[in-house]
Amino acid sequence: MKKYGLTLFLASLVIIGFAAIAGSGRNSNDFPAPPAIGTTIDDFRLPDADGKEHSLNSLKGKNGTVLIFIATKCPVSNAYNERMEKLAQDYKARGVNVVGINSNVTEPAAEVKSHAAEKHLTFTILKDDGNKIADRLGATRTPEVYALDGSGKLVYHGRIDNSQRLEGVSANDLRNALDEMLAGKPVTKTGGAAFGCTIKRA
Amino acid sequence: MAQVYKLRHIMHSRLIALLVGLAAVCTVAGFSSPGQSNGAGVSAPDDVRQIDLEGLKKLLHRDAKDTRPLLVNFWATWCDPCRDEFPDLVKVDDDYRGKGLNFVAVSLDDVTDIKSAVPKFLKEMKATMRVVLLNVNDPEPAIKLIDATWDGQLPATFLYDKEGKVVFRHFGRIKPDELRAALDKEVGSKQ
Numbered sequence: 001m002k003k004y005g006l007t008l009f010l011a012s013l014v015i016i017g018f019a020a021i022a023g024s025g026r027n028s029n030d031f032p033a034p035p036a037i038g039t040t041i042d043d044f045r046l047p048d049a050d051g052k053e054h055s056l057n058s059l060k061g062k063n064g065t066v067l068i069f070i071a072t073k074c075p076v077s078n079a080y081n082e083r084m085e086k087l088a089q090d091y092k093a094r095g096v097n098v099v100g101i102n103s104n105v106t107e108p109a110a111e112v113k114s115h116a117a118e119k120h121l122t123f124t125i126l127k128d129d130g131n132k133i134a135d136r137l138g139a140t141r142t143p144e145v146y147a148l149d150g151s152g153k154l155v156y157h158g159r160i161d162n163s164q165r166l167e168g169v170s171a172n173d174l175r176n177a178l179d180e181m182l183a184g185k186p187v188t189k190t191g192g193a194a195f196g197c198t199i200k201r202a
Numbered sequence: 203m204a205q206v207y208k209l210r211h212i213m214h215s216r217l218i219a220l221l222v223g224l225a226a227v228c229t230v231a232g233f234s235s236p237g238q239s240n241g242a243g244v245s246a247p248d249d250v251r252q253i254d255l256e257g258l259k260k261l262l263h264r265d266a267k268d269t270r271p272l273l274v275n276f277w278a279t280w281c282d283p284c285r286d287e288f289p290d291l292v293k294v295d296d297d298y299r300g301k302g303l304n305f306v307a308v309s310l311d312d313v314t315d316i317k318s319a320v321p322k323f324l325k326e327m328k329a330t331m332r333v334v335l336l337n338v339n340d341p342e343p344a345i346k347l348i349d350a351t352w353d354g355q356l357p358a359t360f361l362y363d364k365e366g367k368v369v370f371r372h373f374g375r376i377k378p379d380e381l382r383a384a385l386d387k388e389v390g391s392k393q
Contacts (some may be wrong), residue, residue, distance in 0.1 A: 015242060015268075025219070029372075046215040073282070075280040075281075076280075080258075139374065140353055140354060140355045141354060141355035141356075143373060144353075158353070159342075159354075162339065162341070162342065163340070165312075168339055170339065170340065171340060192342055193341065193342045193345040193346060193353050193354045194341050194342065194354050195276075195278075195310050195341050195345070195354040195355075195356055196353075196354055196355055196375060197281060197355070197356060197358065198355040198356060198357070198374040199355075200283075
């Protein structure tokens with residue numbers, strides 16, 4: 001009877017173990033995990049919409065860099081065009097450069113160029129053919145932001161703010177993070193989630 | 203005369219008791235209208251209800267008596283892959299509703315589209331699943347309530363088992379075979 005009890009106990013443990021694994025939920029996507037906050041982002045090279053190649057190091061600002069995964073067709077990304085341009089202008093003066101990255105396989109370089117001209121986006125936009133940089137950074141949606149400090153360490157990853165509609169903005173997460181970073185303070189909120197368009201990978 | 207009245211009174215009382223008993227049995231057996239659970243309500247294309255964070259919590263809340271798996275799809279009319287996958291989701295709803303699937307499609311459209319673009323699209327799709335529109339000023343609490351691994355990219359599809367655990371998730375356009383395999387496992391496991 002004791003032996004039977006032990007077998008039953010061990011069998012229960014095995015079942016609980018399997019249930020715990022199954023309970024984690026299957027994910028049919030293979031998105032790479034994004035780098036942790038504090039990670040130094042390695043240099044990379046990508047062409048802009050004219051085909052001119054740039055390195056991340058050559059585009060970095062003295063005090064920091066904001067990489068934004070953007071799109072030409074995504075209404076959420078487009079809702080942020082003016083805000084992204086204003087961000088680039090406001091922070092350029094403070095030594096932080098904004099760089100756009102388009103990783104959508106559905107949006108060719110010529111479209112990225114005409115979109116930027118039409119929407120008056122003056123910051124550099126790189127074309128990430130084959131979504132290599134989106135994969136390396138674990139980017140999943142547009143718009144999605146990676147803010148680096150002057151030494152290239154990731155200090156913020158996530159949304160620009162809480163609302164697609166400008167009048168609904170009540171949490172300026174990215175600007176708050178940049179302001180704290182520039183003031184030499186630790187970033188209080190290092191990320192934020194918001195609805196966005198899935199990056200269309202090759 | 204008094205005896206007839208007494209007999210009628212007894213029969214009336216018995217009828218009421220019988221009806222009360224039947225109602226109780228139906229409730230215990232979970233014979234409620236299929237669209238009325240989880241607080242989301244039935245949604246014909248013309249009647250898409252808006253919900254807030256509390257409404258989303260109610261939608262996810264699993265009643266102990268409800269053993270149906272819950273499929274939740276987040277979409278918007280402005281999202282191309284959401285539109286592309288919708289016919290597959292309508293077929294999934296058709297094929298699995300009778301097998302005990304509870305399916306709610308949560309629109310992330312602007313609330314101003316609740317009477318226009320959203321029902322127009324649902325009509326075009328001949329959608330019959332329940333549809334609600336999530337209207338929140340800050341999407342972060344809603345996104346993290348749904349799944350800690352989700353950052354808000356659309357479309358996003360989650361399958362919860364009867365305990366409310368995520369057993370399948372997919373970001374981007376669904377692969378119908380993968381979703382159906384996960385559904386088969388869940389609708390099969392409760393039998």
